[in-house]
Amino acid sequence: MAQAMAPVAASDLVTLKRPFQSDGFGEENGGGGGIADEKPRARRRESDPAAALAAARHEFGEHGGVNMSIEASATFTVMEPDTMRRLFAGELGPDRGDMYIYSRHFNPTVLALGRQMAALEGTEAAYCTASGMSAISSVLMQLVGAGGHVVASRCLYGGTHALLSRFLPRTSGVTATFVDVDDEAAVRAAVRPGQTRVVYVETVSNPTLAVADIPMLARVAHEAGAKLVVDNTFTPVIVSPARLGADVVVHSVSKFISGGADIIAGAICGPASLVNSMMDLMEGALMLLGPTMNAKVAFELSERLPHLPLRMQEHSRRALAFATRMQGLGLRVVYPGLPDHPHHARLGAMGNQGYGFGGMLCVDMGTEDRANRLMHHLQNTTQFGLMAVSLGYYETLMSCSGNSTSSEMPPEDRARAGISPGLVRMSVGYNGTLEQRWAQFERALALMQPPTPQAHHLKVAAADRDAAAADNHRKH
Template sequence: MADTFVKVNANNGNKRSHENGVVESKDAKKLQKYSNGNDHHNVDPAAALADVRHEFGEHGGVNMSIEPSATYTVMEPDHLRQMFVGERGPHTDSFVYSRHFNPTVLNLSRKLAALEGTEAAYGTASGMSAIACALLQLLNCGGHLVASSTLYGGTHSLIEHFLARTCNITATFVDIADLEEVENAIVEGKTKVLYFESMANPSLKVSNIPELARIGHKKGVTVVVDNTFAPMVISPARLGADVVIHSLTKFISGGGDIIAGAVCGTKSFVNSLMDLQQGGVMLLGPTMNAKVAFEISERIPHLAIRMKEHSRRALEYATRLKKLGIKVLYPGLEDHPQHELLKSIGNKEYGFGGILCIDVGSAAKANQVMNYLQNYSQFGFMAVSLGYYETLISCSGSSTSSEMNEEEQKRAGITPGLVRISVGYVGTLEQKWSQLEKAVTKFNLENEKKEK
């Protein structure tokens, strides 16, 4: 009886690909029709997540079991050979080594694929490893990519310095909002990747994903989008992107206690990443721990609720700060250059994201304001990262974008006094606003703005 119960839960109607074992989202075929950007508002990411099979525990627990094994036994000696030549694998409930495939990570991957509307996905040890593996899989030595000039500092350094030094991969950085510049930068037959962020770090410039995807596909390149800043808010694959990257460390985890990443895309692309002889994830080894995969899987069901509250509070703070005369960057404000764009491509009911920026004029003033907000008013923490339930505050130019030189920062829209605020949801909105307003008053930020 026990054996039968376990067997039923192991299969449980799971729909699997027969290509090297990538587990396909149950709803992949239904979601696939939205991958070209048509009627993307008809798919609510929360509904797509709810349609994924719930994985029960080994003994019937409402939470799935964790498979922490590094290696796996086989029942017959020849099974090992069969797994290494692809005859067996996750598609036959056969596993060999967790650097390749792990059942718990695969369960999380199904949810990530449903969230983003892709055929498949796979978790990695960090967001940077997801970016690096995806780019190395798509680009050969001496290759070329076109990338947004406004990227997370680590991503910019990876492309501009590390890949250039180690692989002779060259990049052309463009204003991603200038579609003509983007198209002119793509060299047909040479450029292989168009890379940008759905919502730029930290400028909050919103990318016109449908048009960028159209341009990229017309030129024959793979369109890769980092959606770390906007899970649930924007669905790049449903708008035409080929590959979607996440740092799961941020909003998707939400607890500030996990480092993880993910690559979402077609079955063939995810399979290529896991290939025994040519796979970037398989061979470079940024393996997601099964316990981490379990933790993230348990947090995804309330991601929609969290994102809505992050967005609600960010919009309220941004609106009130603007009324006080502060220079605010937030795509939810009507004067933001891409406000209407985000309204048109964003998923309904998820707002405009949980991050806003204020420009206080100088790095010195930014440090004073941040010090007060953490150590006196208790509005938030001076810390990098984002998506935490507490508010996180940082001066981007001297922290997460410090890898970029002065000219690169200027081109990316990063001023010395730009303070990035990842809006949390602890406490009441009025309580936290009062703490923020005190800093505005104490440092006369509204007066400085009016005098300029």
């Protein structure tokens, strides 16, 4: 991205040349401006994420390859000295002459992935980052500012909770109020007029799988002059928060979007003016913190995005089948696709048709010990899945959230959020056949059951016989 350096006083703001057309977001007060009435073109053109992805600009390789080339350069050369001046003056850039300066600013391959992410989420622009947490922290630092206030869901990924409850208060005086975001009155009561800058939620909460009422939260946030930021990591393709009123959508791209458990990446999707403000030379969080995505990572991800809708459909199909059968066995199952989930109808109404209810489910085993024993058998005895954090892999991944991905939360906060000590979070994969995997689950569950009285009697009798035989052998 080129920098606009006009011959002005040193005290004047120096900004980067902006490659995206703006809708007016963030034009005032460092990101607090209003949103124009006109909807971004991507939202008007295609409402289905798969169709929007297919309609996005296709990048071809340098020599006509069907796949784009990887621009792995950190810096970019110019043919004439005056071109460098014009780049820094904003007369040339990615949008003017297809010219670049330095890959921490903008890189052609990463920008191409950003266009795909914007199409996926139905936003005007997107910027891809080195991790999901870098995307979340950069957005919050840009929008909230020193001394600002955030209203946040009581149940969030542990790292996000720690960022809002510990790191940002210590480093920039940001305060956060955690509430039950399903309670509109509680959300409204938590808003501090003139101070609340962001309402922050996850589309489907990690790990309790509560579904946020995005249209309601957008209405409350906007009436308070705040922005609604939604983490859509659990439900890419399934839900499009920006089309429901969210101002900014963030992702840990490492999860379902990547699908291979081999890449760490993030994304910020929103109005062009937000991305432009975050790339400001003097005040932009992305420019100054530098959470830059590697071009080779961007290329890998761009090749996986076209398959994402198909993968999400199968994740959802398997998760619904397992949740239904687990519930039939009498287990305490949490899955938004089950009719008795309190937000089943909500997700059905908000979701994009044809993609199901997601690949995440929870089984509450009551105690940490029972949760650990079940996971032990599922991995080490029957090979149903893997004990690992993260999600979105083709193998089923499982973890006890209370002692892993939610461990940053104090015990009392976990209790208020409804995170049971025995809650097993499962990211349901699609490897193998459904019946093969279900048989593996049933075998592991059977090993959790205590032996029947007759089986116990036979086991004791056999042990007595073995002891008598051993004693007789010693006598001889």
